[in-house]
Amino acid sequence: MVPIRAAGRDGKNKWFVTFPLRDKIVLITGASSGIGRALAVACARRGAKVSLAARSEGRLLEVEKLARESGGEAMVVPTDVTNGKDVRLMVEKTLEKWGRIDALVNNAGFGVWGSFDQLPLDVVRKNFETNCFAPVVCSQAVIPHLRKQGGGLIVNVESVVALRSMPLASCYSATKHALHAFSESMRMELAADRIRVLSVCPGLIDSEFHQNRVDVGCSVSHLGVGFFSNCFLVIVGHGPGDFKLGMGCPG
Numbered sequence: 001m002v003p004i005r006a007a008g009r010d011g012k013n014k015w016f017v018t019f020p021l022r023d024k025i026v027l028i029t030g031a032s033s034g035i036g037r038a039l040a041v042a043c044a045r046r047g048a049k050v051s052l053a054a055r056s057e058g059r060l061l062e063v064e065k066l067a068r069e070s071g072g073e074a075m076v077v078p079t080d081v082t083n084g085k086d087v088r089l090m091v092e093k094t095l096e097k098w099g100r101i102d103a104l105v106n107n108a109g110f111g112v113w114g115s116f117d118q119l120p121l122d123v124v125r126k127n128f129e130t131n132c133f134a135p136v137v138c139s140q141a142v143i144p145h146l147r148k149q150g151g152g153l154i155v156n157v158e159s160v161v162a163l164r165s166m167p168l169a170s171c172y173s174a175t176k177h178a179l180h181a182f183s184e185s186m187r188m189e190l191a192a193d194r195i196r197v198l199s200v201c202p203g204l205i206d207s208e209f210h211q212n213r214v215d216v217g218c219s220v221s222h223l224g225v226g227f228f229s230n231c232f233l234v235i236v237g238h239g240p241g242d243f244k245l246g247m248g249c250p251g
Contacts, residue, residue: 022047025098027090029081029138030108032059035157035202037066039105044072051094051101053079054108081108081134091141103153104142106135106179112171124171131175136182143195151194156183158201 026043030036032054040050044067052060052067052074060076067074075097079090094101109131112123139154146152161169162176180199187197 020046024048024102025051025094025100026103026105027051027053027094027101027142028105028107029053029079029090029134030157031063032056036105036107037063039107040074041066041070044068044074045070047072049073049075049098051075051077051090051097053077053081053090055080081138082129084137087134087137087141090138091145095145100149101142101145101152103155104138105155105157106138107155107157108134109157109175111169113168114171115168116170119171127171127175128178131172132178132182135179139186143190146195147193151196153196153198154186154190155198155200156180158183158199160201160203162199162201 021043024043026040026048028036028040028043028050031040031050031052036054040052040063043050050067050072052063054060055078057076057078060078064074064076075094077090077093079086081087091101110127112119112127135156142152142154146154156179158180159172159176161173162180165173165177180201183197183199187199190197
């Protein structure tokens, strides 16, 4: 076990120690690219069994291959997290294969960048469906199983804009603020069931999410997605709370 330094909820750097993932069942949404892809491979490298969920089956198969080559086990579950039936099947298939779910990582999401007064309402609704409502539905689908097995872990991948909004990111910031509020209430409500709830708030991460973003008149620094995934696993081993990772973290 190797200690790694990351920022805790008080904004100060702290040293955490990774916890063993071998044979743990980890269900990751948005696993076909970016943070989800890197995290899936990092978990597999530590011996976890990873259930990979996203819309693109072809890209998930690529991640499955990488996960297996890294020493872990993986399965592909094509899923649209905004579709309740898909989410139920995602959970059922994971349980059918491995019998339990130790951790759910709500990672699926996308950004919307633009002036508030020009945002189409259908785009705002779609952003909330994916970034906020989908994690609610996914969490509600696994909580009964976590309770039955005596506990587990839910990780909500949020953003630093869940803590402080930014200009031209009003819609995306609002979705992450809402998810953060859910996380805080979930953390208190589920503690008695030994279900830990973590809020992870990345800054600017060098992934496809930000590579597809248009930056006008500015340059942006990013944290490497591989380094982020390692820090992420350190945080998972620490305990419930809020954690900020990346460049440009407020506080």
